[in-house]
Amino acid sequence: MIRWLLTIFIGLIVFSAALPWLEKLGIGRLPGDIRFTLFGRKILLPFASTILMSLCVMAVAHLI
Template structure:
């Protein structure tokens, strides 16, 4: 269980580091990505971007 927690933390740190670069190329603004304001905070749910990145990772993993 500790291994999965470590993987999640490292993934969040990496995604936070590359989020500005991904936003520049258009990810995060796809039709299935939701932005809303709740409780005085801005929330962003990049569902379509996550599906697209998962598909690309699957293709890379299949060919490697």
């Protein structure tokens, strides 16, 4: 269980870092992605986009 939580946390960090480039493709604005402003800082929690990207990576890995 801890291993999955750590994997999801690391995936969220990597996805958030790559988000400016991925937003040009429309990823990061899906219905399950949460955006809010806290103390003047924009915070993004890309849950739906992370799941979509994980499914794509698993499909590619399964084909290879």
